[in-house]
Amino acid sequence: MVLNARRSRIDELAESTSDSGTSLAASAWRRLRRNPVFLVGALIIGVFVLLALAAPWLAPHDPAQRILEHQVSRATNTIPPVQEGFPLGGDQYGRDLFSRLLLGSQQTLLVAVLATVIGLGGGLVLGVTAGAFGGWVDSVVMRAVDVMLSVPSLLLAVSIGALFASQTQFTVILAVAIVQVPIFGRLLRGTMLAQRASDHVLAARALGVRETSIVFRHMLPNALGPVIVQATLVLAVAIIDAAALSFLGLGAADDSIPEWGQMLGGAQTIIDSHPQLAFWPAGCIILVALGFTLVGESLRDALDPKRRR
Amino acid sequence: MLRYTVRRLAQLVLVVGVLSLLLFAWLRALPGGPVSALLGDRATPQARAQLEAQLGLDQPIWVQYWKFLERAATGDFGTSTGVQRGAPALEVFLVRFPATLELSVFALLLAVAVGIPLGYLAARRRGGWLDNLSITWSLVGVAVPVFFLAFLLKFVFAVELGVLPASGRQDTGLDATRVTGFYVLDGLLTREWDAAWNAFVHLILPAVALSTIPFAVIFRITRAAVLDVMDEDYVRTARAKGLAAMVIRRRHVLHNAMLPVVTTIGLQTGALLAGAVLTERVFNIPGIGQAVAVGFQRKDFPVLQVVILSAAMVYVLVNLVVDLSYALIDPRLRTR
Numbered sequence: 001m002v003l004n005a006r007r008s009r010i011d012e013l014a015e016s017t018s019d020s021g022t023s024l025a026a027s028a029w030r031r032l033r034r035n036p037v038f039l040v041g042a043l044i045i046g047v048f049v050l051l052a053l054a055a056p057w058l059a060p061h062d063p064a065q066r067i068l069e070h071q072v073s074r075a076t077n078t079i080p081p082v083q084e085g086f087p088l089g090g091d092q093y094g095r096d097l098f099s100r101l102l103l104g105s106q107q108t109l110l111v112a113v114l115a116t117v118i119g120l121g122g123g124l125v126l127g128v129t130a131g132a133f134g135g136w137v138d139s140v141v142m143r144a145v146d147v148m149l150s151v152p153s154l155l156l157a158v159s160i161g162a163l164f165a166s167q168t169q170f171t172v173i174l175a176v177a178i179v180q181v182p183i184f185g186r187l188l189r190g191t192m193l194a195q196r197a198s199d200h201v202l203a204a205r206a207l208g209v210r211e212t213s214i215v216f217r218h219m220l221p222n223a224l225g226p227v228i229v230q231a232t233l234v235l236a237v238a239i240i241d242a243a244a245l246s247f248l249g250l251g252a253a254d255d256s257i258p259e260w261g262q263m264l265g266g267a268q269t270i271i272d273s274h275p276q277l278a279f280w281p282a283g284c285i286i287l288v289a290l291g292f293t294l295v296g297e298s299l300r301d302a303l304d305p306k307r308r309r
Numbered sequence: 310m311l312r313y314t315v316r317r318l319a320q321l322v323l324v325v326g327v328l329s330l331l332l333f334a335w336l337r338a339l340p341g342g343p344v345s346a347l348l349g350d351r352a353t354p355q356a357r358a359q360l361e362a363q364l365g366l367d368q369p370i371w372v373q374y375w376k377f378l379e380r381a382a383t384g385d386f387g388t389s390t391g392v393q394r395g396a397p398a399l400e401v402f403l404v405r406f407p408a409t410l411e412l413s414v415f416a417l418l419l420a421v422a423v424g425i426p427l428g429y430l431a432a433r434r435r436g437g438w439l440d441n442l443s444i445t446w447s448l449v450g451v452a453v454p455v456f457f458l459a460f461l462l463k464f465v466f467a468v469e470l471g472v473l474p475a476s477g478r479q480d481t482g483l484d485a486t487r488v489t490g491f492y493v494l495d496g497l498l499t500r501e502w503d504a505a506w507n508a509f510v511h512l513i514l515p516a517v518a519l520s521t522i523p524f525a526v527i528f529r530i531t532r533a534a535v536l537d538v539m540d541e542d543y544v545r546t547a548r549a550k551g552l553a554a555m556v557i558r559r560r561h562v563l564h565n566a567m568l569p570v571v572t573t574i575g576l577q578t579g580a581l582l583a584g585a586v587l588t589e590r591v592f593n594i595p596g597i598g599q600a601v602a603v604g605f606q607r608k609d610f611p612v613l614q615v616v617i618l619s620a621a622m623v624y625v626l627v628n629l630v631v632d633l634s635y636a637l638i639d640p641r642l643r644t645r
Contacts, residue, residue: 147327150621154583158605159617163338240454244587247456248602264457268590271460272468282457289452297448 028302035302041294048288052105059099060085064256066094079274091263091277092270100258101280107259108239108288111173115238116231118177123184123227130185131192131223132215142189148182154244161250169252169259176241180234187230191223198222225303232296236289243285260285313636317629328621332614333377339610386615391607392600398611401600402619407490408478409589409596413581415512416519417574424524425570428531429563435536443532447525455584459518459591466514476593479508515592519584523577530573534566541565567638575631578624 032038051058080090088097130141148156157175164171195201196219204218239261245251246265255262260281267277352360368376380386386398393401431440467475474480479492486499493512496505538544539562547557589598597616604612 143323143327147324147331147621150324150328150579150624151617152579152583152586152620152624154586155601155617155620158601159335159613162605162608162610162613163335236452240452243454244456244583247454247587248590249606264454268460271464275464278457278460282454282460285454286449286452286457290449293448293452 028299031302032298035298037294038298038302041291041296041298044287044291045295048105048284048291049109051102052109055102055106059096059102061096061099063095063100063103063258065096079270079277088276088280092266092274097277097280100263101260101284104258104260104263104281105284105288107169107257108242108261108285111169111176111242111259111261112235112238112288112292114173115177115180115242116234118174119180119234119238120184120227120231122178122181123186123188126181126185127188127192128215128220131189131196132211132219134193134196138189141185145182145185149186153179153241157241157245158248158250161245167250167253169254169257172242172245172250172252175245175250176238179241180238183234184227184230187226188223191226192219195219195223226300229296229300229303232292232299236292236296239285239289239292314633317632321625321629324625325622328618329378329381330374332618333374336377336610336614381618386618387611389609389612391609392603392612398609398615401612402597402615404490405595405597405600406619408594409582409585409598411478411491411493412512412515412519412588412594412596413578413585415516416585417523417577417581419516420520420523420527420577421574423520424527425531428528428570429535429566431528432532432535432539440532443528447528450521450525453521454587455518455522456587456591458521459515459588462514462518463591473514474511475514478511478594479504515588515594518591519581519588522580522584523574526573526577527570531566531570534569535562538562538566564638568635571631571634571638575628578627579620582620582623 079092080086080094083089086096086098088101091097091100126141126145130138151159156179160175160178161167161171192215200222201214201218204214209218242251242259243261243264246259246261247268249265251262251265252259255266263281264278264285267274267281271278384397384399389396389398389401427439427443431437431443434440463475466473486495486501486504488495488498492508493505496502496508544557544561547561552561585596586598586601588594589596590602600609600612601616603609604616
């Protein structure tokens with residue numbers, strides 16, 4: 001098969017944790033608690049989630065208000081410097097950079113979570129359909145998935161974004177999410193197929209359990225392990241992809257509600273003279289993406305005893 | 310082997326067929342429909358009517374799809390409406406593609422040349438400083454957006470230190486001869502060594518930036534594969550019968566560990582093209598990245614369509630080559 005390669009890698013991941021049961025979950029947690037990689041990742045995410053929750057009270061200024069506007073001169077491209085009450089200075093429109101960073105965490109985490117949930121939901125439908133029915137349904141769904149996987153993810157996101165007349169935060173989320181649908185779909189299908197052949201499913205079938213009950217109560221719960229790992233990693237990918245779209249000028253047009261990717265994309269024209277406008281949001285993106293990656297990787301290790309990392 | 314190849318080629322045709330169907334649906338779903346998509350928003354009513362008749366939009370949908378295929382087969386993807394107004398979309402793409410390909414190939418070579426040896430060494434000395442350092446970098450590297458890393462490199466090495474060029478593919482004053490569109494290759498072919506060197510120097514920063522993610526992936530897969538293979542019975546047997554360590558490493562360990570690595574390299578094609586699109590923007594390289602960004606902003610759908618189709622074809626073709634190369638690596642597959 002042409003795309004055999006990618007398929008086999010995702011399937012391999014699928015099979016690696018398909019035998020997970022409740023006892024594995026318990027032992028996985030025991031391993032996680034002692035894993036420094038997990039602890040560092042969880043700490044990073046915990047801090048940023050707390051910051052996002054507390055942002056409205058912590059932010060010293062309104063992130064949308066051009067408080068320092070009088071200091072900004074378009075002709076000389078001046079950026080308001082660090083000053084009393086503005087610990088990071090202003091941005092190119094005279095808004096408080098610190099407040100925008102703080103509140104940006106809300107929007108960025110929202111983008112990550114929504115994109116992952118939508119991508120996972122779509123992949124769930126595809127994967128369960130293909131994995132549960134098998135046969136020609138499986139072939140049709142998987143060919144469609146192959147085609148989606150053959151378009152580079154960024155270009156796929158761009159072409160989805162193009163379908164909307166104007167760009168908003170939601171269209172960005174949707175574009176980032178749809179890219180993940182085939183990946184989740186293939187992963188779930190693989191785990192579901194592995195479940196189909198397993199003894200407990202055969203036993204359930206022999207007992208005359210209804211097919212829908214087999215799919216949703218016997219196959220799906222056991223197939224979720226690798227999907228949870230993938231979802232954690234996708235949280236990081238979604239933030240970076242959204243930033244990439246903004247960087248290409250395909251981000252949300254309205255920037256009154258700050259988002260890190262958008263801030264980074266908006267700073268690209270003045271990065272040579274005022275790198276701090278790019279470095280702060282980029283630093284935040286890298287930290288949060290790293291946090292999700294570390295948690296995802298350690299989850300993968302914990303769920304798969306065979307893996308040596 | 311022949312049957313294997315033919316079967317894979319047939320699947321390639323299938324993928325391209327489905328992709329064309331999706332592209333056709335995409336063009337119809339675009340805001341304003343295919344006419345606006347092809348002509349832009351500011352087209353005169355006459356031009357719209359003419360194109361509608363020309364595209365046969367009054368005809369049944371399958372006839373329209375067939376016409377779309379016919380035009381695509383002859384390389385007619387419409388006329389650029391924004392990137393290079395009036396030029397054929399295919400030409401707009403073809404002029405820019407060599408720059409992107411050159412950058413991607415260099416980045417991939419770099420990632421392979423560093424990733425495989427490092428992965429192998431890290432596996433041999435598991436838990437050593439090299440292993441820990443490489444693993445840390447491969448985790449951090451994935452979290453850094455490619456274009457930001459490109460900015461950082463440009464800021465440090467081009468703006469602050471001034472040791473490498475900050476933008477473009479070659480100094481404009483060079484007046485180098487163009488043969489293939491790949492500037493380094495052109496310089497070598499025409500024996501204009503300074504032109505080749507100049508183009509190469511321009512490639513260093515973008516290629517380093519672009520190679521980080523493929524490097525991280527190739528490194529980790531190589532390391533995992535070598536660790537797996539070192540545990541295999543045949544390696545223990547080879548050791549037990551007293552083969553030289555060098556021979557075991559080369560013929561038994563490295564050779565068998567290469568299969569997943571080669572697969573991974575093929576799968577990096579898509580990420581590489583996407584990363585190139587972003588890197589090109591930072592370094593002002595006139596490749597397809599520019600066409601994508603400008604094409605989207607100016608709603609140049611004919612050009613976007615060619616880019617999407619071509620990127621998918623490149624991905625599928627590279628993975629076809631990867632699949633076929635398995636036969637070279639693994640003799641067991643040849644007999645199938």
